[in-house]
Amino acid sequence: MQLVCEHVPISTPRIHNLFFDDRHMYIVMDYVDGEDLITLWPKLSLWRKLYVVWTIRRYIQKLRAWRPPKPDIPGPIDASGEPVDCECPQFGEWPQGPFANYSELCAWFEHVRALTVDMAKHRFHHEIDEKNLPHFDRSTPLVFFIHGDISMRNIRVSKDGTVWLLDWGFSGMYPQWFEYVGMMKYRAWIDPHPWLWMFCIPFMAGWYHKQASFLDKIRIGLQNPFWRITPVKAPDNRGGE
Template identity: 45%
Template sequence: MSDEEAIALIERCSSLQGLGPVNSFGAYAEVWRVAPDTVVKRIWESAEPYMMELASSQTSIPIPKIRRCITWRERQYLFMEYVEGSDFYEIWPSLSLWRRFKVAWTLRGYVRQLRAINLQNKDIPGPIQPSGAPLKCQGHYFSEIGAGPFKPYSALTAWYNGRSRLDAILLNPTIRDLSMIPEPTTFFDDSMPLVFTHGDISPNNIRLGNDGTIWLLDWQMAGAYPQWFEYANMMAYDVDRPGWGWPDGMRWFIPFIAGWYRRQLSFLVKNATGIGHYGFDGFD
């Protein structure tokens, strides 16, 4: 495929509906099927293709093959193979209990394989790229504009504990200076090593191929994070929203798939206001 052919396919995207359900912002994902065997995705994180290749090279997880990455009009687009099959949120209600367990068992194996990937630099959290330089972290437990980059691991810890202090200020209008902030009782858990984390295992990013293969899609939020982060990110979809949250019966499998880290998740949920706010600096 030449650059001209790729650009012609990108130009077609404006006339196509994005794949998947409407997201939390009321829009379809910026992923379009431009040919019977090809989709194109607008990517915001330049490290995503590398993280997909890294996961493909060190695990047996079915991941769509990358066909081409192109920059056009200052935007990046990733061409990948299209996987024939059904999205998880569509097919889960029709699966038998045994089939549901097999899906959960398979995902558990995928998470374990990701955690076993050899990270070149074991002390830099966030997206992974060939140079090893730190990049801004994106995901459910950062602000909309991301956070960081962080180097080393302790900088990520400091940021989260600082967000906890900011949370106390934002939720208590009687606090007028830093000396009035109460002493924290919970802290970010950095006792576990950084491991490769998909970061967005969700109803929209699991696809069951026509041959029964379970694929993992959308590696935009992948990177090196504490081991318990996969559980926390999966639990971010524990909401009652058809097509976006986990369907009935799935949430009980999450601890089996990713481990059970309720205390660590509680820290993130408790301090969600401070974590999601990007208008203040100096709290790390």
């Protein structure tokens, strides 16, 4: 989050202090006096809603435009620039990694793909057509930064009309289609977003339906609750579908 504040000209709160106790981490940051978009949305005019959509599109483009000093390290990094575990829904329910480079990240997802095929066959007695199961798409470079959870609950509009992007807990350097996947998860019944917002997601983040479909199809492997999948080292640079 601090890297975003320092390098990307978008509206996000600045961090002023960080401290820990035995169980928790506490962050002291700017307070944004306003209202979360999820509650403000019904009160906005159509043109104001489209203004917010356009602003988020512009923020995503700016986040994708900046290149970090180590552009091949996926996920979040610590203060020294070293990779740390990846924590976002695209990896399932448990942290994964850290990954030393993009190829390791791709190999990990290919490993989960193979695990999905094996689990479907031997645990659920369901054959998956592996030949038509897509591969991880690494056709786009890692970008800085993927927010990872752009929802209407993580967007606040201040009293002066500024659109602020909050809560960077799932952020990191990932393929740019991760942003689309993170936004599209709010089509589910658990926390459904308004239809106009969902309709505008491809305009804001790009259209990556095939990549989202890949994660859906390997969900069995991603949600395996019995063991933590370890990073897989593989020099294979083959692009996915």
